Each structure stands twice: as structure tokens, then as C-alpha cells.
Amino acid sequence: MSITQYHVLDTYRALQLGEPDPPAPGAHDWQVIRELRDHRHFRAVLAGRPAHGRLRQALGRWLRLRPRSTC
Template sequence: MSITQQYLLDLYRAQQHGEPAPPAPGTHDWQVVREWRDERRFRADLAEHPARGRKRIRNALGRWLRPRRRFTG
């Protein structure tokens, strides 16, 4: 059973019992991602490790994907 089919079944059951409709799949995904990120940063602070930023990762990937040319001369 797919997630959409399960959602429709839950929606039907909620209507039959006069209960509020469940949230649609994916409604709170971004909120969960934000909370997970905040939890990682909080645990890094507790462990006295600097939080890793997006800029550091982007720079590292840039160096890996575009290595510097070596000039001979």
C-alpha cells in the first residue's frame, strides 16, 4: 500500500468516525528537517565543537570538483 492510499484510507476512517482529518503526507517535512538541524547544532555546542556551516562544505566540494591547475614553467 502506498503512502497516498494509506492517507486516503485514514481520511475515510476519520470522516466515518467524525474525527478531524489527518495531515497530508509531506506537510511537516520541512519542519522536521529544521528541528533536526537545530538539534545537531545544539549537540555540537554541548560537545564544544564548532557547528559546520554550508560555506565550508561548499568550499570543500569546490576544491574537490575543480582542482587547481599546476603550471610548469
């Protein structure tokens, strides 16, 4: 079954049991992504690493270490 069919089935069951409708699929995706980002920042701080800008720093190190072509 697809995720939409599961949602319709869950909505039907909630209606039969008198419970509130479940949230639509994907309704809380951005909230989950923000919480995951916050958790990763928290873990970085606990480990003594910078919490912000780690990707940019890594790319900067990688670009500085690349040999430049002499064309």
C-alpha cells in the same frame, strides 16, 4: 499501497470515527528538517564543536590539503 492510498484510507477512517483529518503526506517535511538541523547544532554545542559553518570549514581544510597540479 502507496502513501496516497494510505492517506485516503486514514482520512476515511477519521471521517467514520468523527476525528479530524490527518495531515497530508509531506505537509510537515520542512519543519522536520529544520528541527533536525537545530538538534544537530545543539549536539555540536554540547560536544564543544562549532555549531555553524562546519561543512564550509571541512571543505576548506580538504581543499587546502589537496596537492595542486603544476600544469
